[in-house]
Amino acid sequence: MKPVSRREFLKVAGLGAAATALAACAPSAAPAPNPAEPAAGEVKEAPAAVSSGELEGKLVFWGHQDHPIYSAGQAFMKKYPKVVFEQPEMAEWDKAVESALAAGSGLPDMVWHEATNVQRDARRGILLDVTDVVKKHEAELAPAKLSEALYQGKYWGMPGDITPNNLWWRPDLVEKAGVGPITEDIKYDEFLQMAKEVKAKTDASLFVMEETFDGQGTLMFAVPFYALGGNFTDETGEQVLLDNEIGMQAMEYAKQAWDTGAGLNAGWFSPPYWGAIKENKLAGTYSPPWMRGFFQTEVTTPEQGQGKWRNQLVPVYPGAVARTNVWGGATLVSFSTNPQPDLVKAFMEFTFCTMEGAQVTGDWGIIPPYIPWLKSEFKNAKQTLFEAGWDWTGEVVKAMNQMRNDFYRMPGYGIAYGALGKFVPAMLRGEKSIKDGMKEYGDYVRSENAKLLESLK
Amino acid sequence: MAAKAPPLPVSRSSVGAHRRPDARSVLREMWKHRTDYLFISPFYILFAVFGIYPLLFGIQLSLSRWQPGRDMTWVGLQNYQTLIFTDPELGRALLNTLAMLLWILPTGLGGALILAVMLNARRLAGRGFFRTIFFLPFVTSQVIVAIVFQQLLDKNYGWVNLLLGKIGLGPVPWLTETIPAQISITLLLHWMGIGTNVLIFLGALQSIDRELYEAAEIDGATSTQQFFNVTFPLIRPVMLFMVITATIGLINLYAPVKLLTNGGPEGTTLTLFMRMIDLMTSVRYGEGAGFGFIMGGIVLLITLLQMKFLSGWWTVEGNLKQ
Numbered sequence A: 001m002k003p004v005s006r007r008e009f010l011k012v013a014g015l016g017a018a019a020t021a022l023a024a025c026a027p028s029a030a031p032a033p034n035p036a037e038p039a040a041g042e043v044k045e046a047p048a049a050v051s052s053g054e055l056e057g058k059l060v061f062w063g064h065q066d067h068p069i070y071s072a073g074q075a076f077m078k079k080y081p082k083v084v085f086e087q088p089e090m091a092e093w094d095k096a097v098e099s100a101l102a103a104g105s106g107l108p109d110m111v112w113h114e115a116t117n118v119q120r121d122a123r124r125g126i127l128l129d130v131t132d133v134v135k136k137h138e139a140e141l142a143p144a145k146l147s148e149a150l151y152q153g154k155y156w157g158m159p160g161d162i163t164p165n166n167l168w169w170r171p172d173l174v175e176k177a178g179v180g181p182i183t184e185d186i187k188y189d190e191f192l193q194m195a196k197e198v199k200a201k202t203d204a205s206l207f208v209m210e211e212t213f214d215g216q217g218t219l220m221f222a223v224p225f226y227a228l229g230g231n232f233t234d235e236t237g238e239q240v241l242l243d244n245e246i247g248m249q250a251m252e253y254a255k256q257a258w259d260t261g262a263g264l265n266a267g268w269f270s271p272p273y274w275g276a277i278k279e280n281k282l283a284g285t286y287s288p289p290w291m292r293g294f295f296q297t298e299v300t301t302p303e304q305g306q307g308k309w310r311n312q313l314v315p316v317y318p319g320a321v322a323r324t325n326v327w328g329g330a331t332l333v334s335f336s337t338n339p340q341p342d343l344v345k346a347f348m349e350f351t352f353c354t355m356e357g358a359q360v361t362g363d364w365g366i367i368p369p370y371i372p373w374l375k376s377e378f379k380n381a382k383q384t385l386f387e388a389g390w391d392w393t394g395e396v397v398k399a400m401n402q403m404r405n406d407f408y409r410m411p412g413y414g415i416a417y418g419a420l421g422k423f424v425p426a427m428l429r430g431e432k433s434i435k436d437g438m439k440e441y442g443d444y445v446r447s448e449n450a451k452l453l454e455s456l457k
Numbered sequence B: 001m002a003a004k005a006p007p008l009p010v011s012r013s014s015v016g017a018h019r020r021p022d023a024r025s026v027l028r029e030m031w032k033h034r035t036d037y038l039f040i041s042p043f044y045i046l047f048a049v050f051g052i053y054p055l056l057f058g059i060q061l062s063l064s065r066w067q068p069g070r071d072m073t074w075v076g077l078q079n080y081q082t083l084i085f086t087d088p089e090l091g092r093a094l095l096n097t098l099a100m101l102l103w104i105l106p107t108g109l110g111g112a113l114i115l116a117v118m119l120n121a122r123r124l125a126g127r128g129f130f131r132t133i134f135f136l137p138f139v140t141s142q143v144i145v146a147i148v149f150q151q152l153l154d155k156n157y158g159w160v161n162l163l164l165g166k167i168g169l170g171p172v173p174w175l176t177e178t179i180p181a182q183i184s185i186t187l188l189l190h191w192m193g194i195g196t197n198v199l200i201f202l203g204a205l206q207s208i209d210r211e212l213y214e215a216a217e218i219d220g221a222t223s224t225q226q227f228f229n230v231t232f233p234l235i236r237p238v239m240l241f242m243v244i245t246a247t248i249g250l251i252n253l254y255a256p257v258k259l260l261t262n263g264g265p266e267g268t269t270l271t272l273f274m275r276m277i278d279l280m281t282s283v284r285y286g287e288g289a290g291f292g293f294i295m296g297g298i299v300l301l302i303t304l305l306q307m308k309f310l311s312g313w314w315t316v317e318g319n320l321k322q
Helices: A006-025 A068-079 A093-103 A115-124 A131-136 A143-149 A171-176 A188-202 A215-227 A245-260 A271-278 A291-298 A341-352 A355-364 A371-375 A392-401 A411-418 A420-428 A434-456 B012-017 B023-032 B034-062 B078-086 B090-120 B127-139 B142-152 B159-166 B178-206 B210-218 B223-251 B255-260 B272-281 B285-309 B316-321
Strands: A057-062 A083-086 A110-114 A166-169 A284-287 A310-312 A330-333
Touching: A057 A068, A057 A093, A057 A341, A068 A083, A068 A341, A068 A355, A093 A110, A110 A115, A110 A341, A115 A143, A115 A330, A115 A411, A115 A434, A131 A341, A166 A392, A171 A188, A188 A245, A215 A245, A215 A284, A215 A420, A245 A420, A245 A434, A271 A291, A310 A392, A330 A341, A341 A355, A355 A371, A411 A420, A411 A434, A420 A434, A434 B078, A434 B285, B023 B034, B034 B285, B078 B285, B090 B127, B090 B178, B090 B223, B090 B272, B090 B285, B127 B178, B142 B159, B142 B178, B142 B255, B178 B223, B178 B255, B210 B223, B223 B285, B255 B272, B272 B285
Parallel strands: A057 A083, A057 A110
Antiparallel strands: A110 A330, A166 A284, A166 A310
């Protein structure tokens, strides 16, 4: 064999490295065009009823780890053995979606999208229209959740996680203060009075109110805002409404809570927040059902309050049309360029429109919006946080029945919610009147919303 | 293949004496040295893909309206106009960033210089130990550091206020009121940055010829006089380098502030970089790209001003003349 000189070896190696680099830079091979692939906005035919074993293919889902959709994926694979469900480990999947969209390849089949982003991305024309499959089950899905996936008369995702807020509270701590119990028809001013007494006598708070007005504290504004019939924007998302009479009244209620000085002033999910809960310094809070999963992970002994909580409708605000609000909650979406929309829709249908799928996701801890499951199996959902014998699922259903169908989570909702911390603290401290502060807040959101909508065109 | 000698440098006079080489001869020359070019090509390919292309794409993006998956719509300077005249956060973020620059830069560099001088002292015991201690923050994750600071400085449950409470002070709203929040950020940045700054100053101090100090001592100079007349003039080039790099670093400040105060309270610690990220994550890509170039312009302007006013600091000769 002819010996290879060092120069020759380096030359070949250099050529190889350069060729590899060039190959890496070349655009990836375009996926073969799928004749079934719809154009953006085109409505697909309703999937034909599928019998076990007919479906096959691979589904890739992006979402946070330890996900209810992962559990649904396992159940789906069991039912359809020729289907492979994968959820790669990834952190910021929303940013990865943007990168894949820009690259024109690499999108997953489905992602777990926040309600605000559903409406935003429907405007961008990037989501798969799933009107056919949702329409088929419209009567079986919670109406308030349906509206979150609706844009211009079409459904752009399968409604996922229903999130009505309740008041969660600890009877043992309230009674220790010599007040209570908190009755179902308690009025807001009575609740604040009780909060003051509980704080004075036990040093425990009956609500959360961080001075930076972030996290769970925002509910002291968001709950009355929703309850009074408020909306951050109108149905089209064009007009910002948060600084109207309802917004100012809701802010007045938030300020009343602040003025009691009885709220828990700790960053949401921060160590001091969990510390306060475990040391029995939090006697109550407004909270959506999905918080139960997080509480159960942290509150693990009776000394920390395990099995000592109750939930019920939020206090009555004068002039309210509802006794809850929505916070968080996501929707299962796919993309208009997805090459296998029938398989995706079949998965969505299985996950949130059948007893089997609802049971799996419900067991994980979210509240799927499938009414037949909510009416039957939901009551058997496992939990360790609430008092044994307390009909906590009944209270969630009561709150669900209070949800409004005219509350819109357009892109402006996200801007407005994200800016609460910038504008509200000055109003709470009285450095700005509520009228001036809300006007400033509204003008900011109006300006940012207009620019966002312009950029989405 | 026989080894080829690299082309000899061409002197200015020889360029004038010959015809400018045409494209064919340049290509022929390149082909002749193709092996050499091949070996240096990976850098240029990577630089073109990850440096030049994003820059050009960014410029195009800043002059367009675009959403991923769609064609770009040319809007000219509209994004810049929107940002400069109507963005509610640009002015605030710029003022916050400049204010931080004004107090963090002198205190940070001054503090690091003092520590470096102390560590440079011949008689200091445990110099190696202290150098390691000062450098440790640099190798610690910014995220971890910010989270630890957040817990230490929590108004109601933080250790700092707990200790202040023991001596009858506080509680200080370290993260929730403007001035204390800015002080907290300053402390965090100093803690994180002091290690590298000390290390660079130490290198500069150790490169000074001992004979200069001996000569100064013979002339009867005190330690203070030696510092101001020997040490300081000789480390000015390093100081200038650090002023410029620290300025660029502070204008691009993001992670520590994001984690510690998230721009609060009420936007008083919002930085330019945070605003740019806000725009990008709210899918306003054209404005986000434009914001990036505005930031680049600000960095360039400040750096040019620094170089103009501190031009005498560049060379040791220049410093010794002063």
